[in-house]
Amino acid sequence: MAGLFASPKGVAEYVPPDSERFLAVRIALSAPARRAGYGYIELPIFEDTALFVRGVGESTDVVGKEMYTFTDRGDRSLTLRPEGTASVVRAAIEHGVLQGTLPVKLWYAGPFFRAERPQQGRYRQFQQVGIEALGVNDPALDAETIALADEALRSLGLSNFRILLNCLGDAESRPGYREKLLTFLRGLDLDEATQARAEANPLRVLDDKRPQVQRQLADAPLIVDSLSDSAAQHHQQVRAYLNDLGIAFEDAPKLVRGLDYYTGTTFEVVHDGLGAQSAIGGGGSYDSLIGDLGGPDLPGIGFALGVDRTLLACDAEGIDLGAHPSCDVFLVPLGVGAKQVLVKLAAELRMAGIRVDMAFGDRGMKGAMRAADRAGARIALLVGDREISSGVATVKDLATSEQVEVSADSLVDFIQEKLR
RNA sequence: GUGGGUGUAGCUCAGCUGGUAGAGCGCCCGGUUGUGAUCCGGGUUGUCGCGGGUUCAAGUCCCGUCACUCAUCCCA
Numbered sequence: 001m002a003g004l005f006a007s008p009k010g011v012a013e014y015v016p017p018d019s020e021r022f023l024a025v026r027i028a029l030s031a032p033a034r035r036a037g038y039g040y041i042e043l044p045i046f047e048d049t050a051l052f053v054r055g056v057g058e059s060t061d062v063v064g065k066e067m068y069t070f071t072d073r074g075d076r077s078l079t080l081r082p083e084g085t086a087s088v089v090r091a092a093i094e095h096g097v098l099q100g101t102l103p104v105k106l107w108y109a110g111p112f113f114r115a116e117r118p119q120q121g122r123y124r125q126f127q128q129v130g131i132e133a134l135g136v137n138d139p140a141l142d143a144e145t146i147a148l149a150d151e152a153l154r155s156l157g158l159s160n161f162r163i164l165l166n167c168l169g170d171a172e173s174r175p176g177y178r179e180k181l182l183t184f185l186r187g188l189d190l191d192e193a194t195q196a197r198a199e200a201n202p203l204r205v206l207d208d209k210r211p212q213v214q215r216q217l218a219d220a221p222l223i224v225d226s227l228s229d230s231a232a233q234h235h236q237q238v239r240a241y242l243n244d245l246g247i248a249f250e251d252a253p254k255l256v257r258g259l260d261y262y263t264g265t266t267f268e269v270v271h272d273g274l275g276a277q278s279a280i281g282g283g284g285s286y287d288s289l290i291g292d293l294g295g296p297d298l299p300g301i302g303f304a305l306g307v308d309r310t311l312l313a314c315d316a317e318g319i320d321l322g323a324h325p326s327c328d329v330f331l332v333p334l335g336v337g338a339k340q341v342l343v344k345l346a347a348e349l350r351m352a353g354i355r356v357d358m359a360f361g362d363r364g365m366k367g368a369m370r371a372a373d374r375a376g377a378r379i380a381l382l383v384g385d386r387e388i389s390s391g392v393a394t395v396k397d398l399a400t401s402e403q404v405e406v407s408a409d410s411l412v413d414f415i416q417e418k419l420r
Numbered sequence: 421g422u423g424g425g426u427g428u429a430g431c432u433c434a435g436c437u438g439g440u441a442g443a444g445c446g447c448c449c450g451g452u453u454g455u456g457a458u459c460c461g462g463g464u465u466g467u468c469g470c471g472g473g474u475u476c477a478a479g480u481c482c483c484g485u486c487a488c489u490c491a492u493c494c495c496a
Contacts, residue, residue, distance in 0.1 A: 006487080061494050065421090083496085112496075117421080119490060128496055193493095209493085258495060268495095279496060306496030334454060367448090369456035377456095384454060398456065 010118030011125040012308050016326075022127075024321040025156065025311045029129040030107055032151040036144065038107040038131050043087045045111065049077040055086030055293055057260025059200040066114040080113035083259065084130045085289070085302055092134055093295035102135030102298070109307075121277030121309045130283075132302035134290065139234050142265040142285060142301055143241030149269060149281055149303050150247050153310065157319045161271045161280060164252035165242075167235040168203065168266050169223050170287060177226035178202055188216045206254040222253040231264065238265055261286040265301065271309070273316030280313055281305035328419050330372035331358035334365060334384030341383055345393075345411070352412050354419065373398060379415065 007013055014022040034040075049069050056063050068080040081087055088106055097104050109129040118124060131148065133141055146163060153161055169177060185198040185205055194213065198205045206217065227235065242249055249267070257266055266284035274280070283303025291297040314321060331346055333339040342358055349356045357375050359368035372380040382394040382403075393411055395418070396403035406414045 009487085066494085114495075116494075117492095118488095119492095122495075126496055130496095207494095276491065277495075279494095281496070304496060309496055330456095332455080365454050366450095366452095366456080369454095371456085373456040380456070382455070386454080394455090396455075401456085403455085 008124070010116075010123050012123040012127070021314070021321045022307065022311055025314065026109060026127065026129060026307045028156050029152045029305050029307060029310060030109055031155065032148045033105075033107045033131045036105070036148055038105040038133075041088060041091060041106040041108050043081070043084065043091060043108055043110070046078045046080050047087055047090070049079040051086050051090055051293070052079055052082060055089065055261060055289060056083060057201075059197075059204075060258055060260055062114060062258065066116055068113045068115055082112055082114050084108050084112065084128060084304055085132060085259075085261070085286070085300075086293070088130075088132045088302070089134070089290050089293050089295065089300065092132075093290065093293060098135055098290070098296055098298060103133040103141060104135055105131070105133045107131040119277065120275045121306075121312055123308060127307035128304040129307060130302060130304035132300055134300040135298045137234075137285075137287075137299045139237035139265075140241055142234075142238045143245065143247075145283065145301050145303060146238075146242060146249070146267055147245050147247055149267075149283070149305060152305060153269065153280070153313075156310070156314055156321070158271070158310075158313055158317060160273060160317055161269050161313065163247065163249040164255050164268045164270060165239070165249045166252050166255040166266045167224060167227060167231060167238075168256065168263050168284070169227050170231045170234075170264055172228040173223075173226055173231050174263070177221070177223055180221045180226065181206075184220055190216075201260065203256045204258065207256045217254065220254075224251075224253050234264065257282060257284065261289040261292075263287040264299075267303070269305070271313040271316070274309060274312050277309060279306070280309040327355040327357040327375050327377050329354055329356045329379045329381055329415060330375050330377035331356065332365065332368040332372060332380055332382045333359065334382065337385065337388055338383040341388065342381075345381075345383075348412060349415065352416060354415060379418065381411075381415075 049067070052067065053063050058064070062082045067082055070078055072078055088108060092098055092104055092106065107130065110127065111125050112128055113125055115124060116122060129152075131145070133145060146165070150163060168174070182198060182202045185202055190198065190205075190213065194205060194208065203223075205213070206220065208214065208217075224232075224235070239249075252268070255266055255268055256262075257268065262284040264285040264287060268282035269280050270278045271280050272278065281303055283301070285299060285301035287299045290300055329349060331342040333342045346356045346358050357377070359371050363371070369380060378398060380396045380398055382396065387393050387405070391408050392405040393408065394403055395406050395414065397418075
């Protein structure tokens with residue numbers, strides 16, 4: 001039915017029963033981090049625009065053309081958050097949590113916004129689950145971060161994904177490499193936009209996916225060949241830890257990612273069954289972001305996993321996420337008196353932790369039983385004048401069609417036992 | 421921004437070279453005066469995306485427009 005309104009362009013909406021699958025994915029993605037000492041952080045959906053400009057980087061596509069920016073009534077420029085790391089770092093600094101034991105481990109989940117052309121797996125409002133570990137530079141922490149992403153995806157039953165790994169170098173190795181790469185890029189036949197990108201941030205040209213560009217990049221100088229001793233050692237240790245953990249990864253020397261704050265370890269998780277938008281997650285470390293946002297000079301590392309895309313990956317792999325029935329017991333009242341009894345019983349059963357729904361409206365017995373079936377209930381509980389006068393309820397097992405009368409006193413216990 | 425595809429019942433879709441709209445699923449009712457799923461019978465739903473044009477006649481052809489979608493770019 002065409003109503004008066006449609007959802008804004010490009011937002012991902014989930015209604016039952018699909019929404020149950022979405023929830024299952026979101027919960028699964030955060031579970032490994034919660035087991036690894038990450039605390040939940042609830043962040044604002046909008047922030048000072050300057051936070052993203054400074055944090056994500058002016059030369060990025062995200063800041064350059066994808067932000068939902070507006071002015072509030074106090075003439076402040078605010079932006080719907082396009083990513084989570086800048087907010088986490090801002091909040092960590094603001095609340096002084098970096099004064100405590102390091103690393104500070106935080107996870108978040110929720111919607112993010114980018115004004116792009118929507119397509120399969122790319123939405124203007126999309127959902128991420130992310131983690132950030134702030135304050136410590138340790139290859140073991142880098143490896144743990146990647147392991148948590150791997151574990152999150154595997155816990156859903158996913159297997160057709162690959163982890164791409166690279167190292168973008170530290171403050172010592174970066175400037176020299178940047179010059180070397182820029183010199184190389186200037187000698188190529190690139191379109192105007194790409195030339196401009198090369199001047200602004202030469203690294204970003206490396207992961208241009210267009211064949212005509214990639215062909216020219218075959219002999220490009222690689223970051224891994226220009227790493228400082230300490231950066232190279234760090235990178236080797238991350239790889240060794242991952243090997244110890246049995247986590248398969250592919251070296252991707254041209255993986256850069258589009259956010260300017262990344263330094264050092266960088267990774268991306270791609271799935272081959274999703275069409276063009278194949279990245280279901282990604283992350284890396286950032287040595288100077290915390291300092292750039294006015295905090296102490298500390299590093300951080302984290303990742304974000306896309307819930308929408310992970311759900312698509314589950315679909316692509318035919319994974320059964322367990323569409324749970326929404327109730328255990330469905331109450332069927334026959335008559336007004338019965339409804340009074342059952343409304344109270346519903347509350348009582350729910351207090352006991354049982355999932356209960358009941359027939360509303362006046363659809364009659366047949367309709368009520370049908371509703372019980374549609375609700376996926378295991379038990380239908382019928383009460384009418386007969387039951388009321390003898391102080392019992394009729395309990396019907398919907399799978400076997402067997403039914404028994406149970407006295408009102410022992411009803412809750414009986415049902416709990418039966419559902420066990 | 422730039423290209424391609426598609427817009428018909430709640431959902432998935434059919435509708436040949438123009439002749440006044442269909443299937444499956446769902447939903448509702450009945451087959452038991454208090455019993456679902458199964459089975460049987462019956463029924464329900466459409467400004468055929470919107471606007472204009474051609475024609476005796478347009479879901480079908482033409483133009484425009486909007487929406488959705490896929491791809492490019494980039495990212496989750």
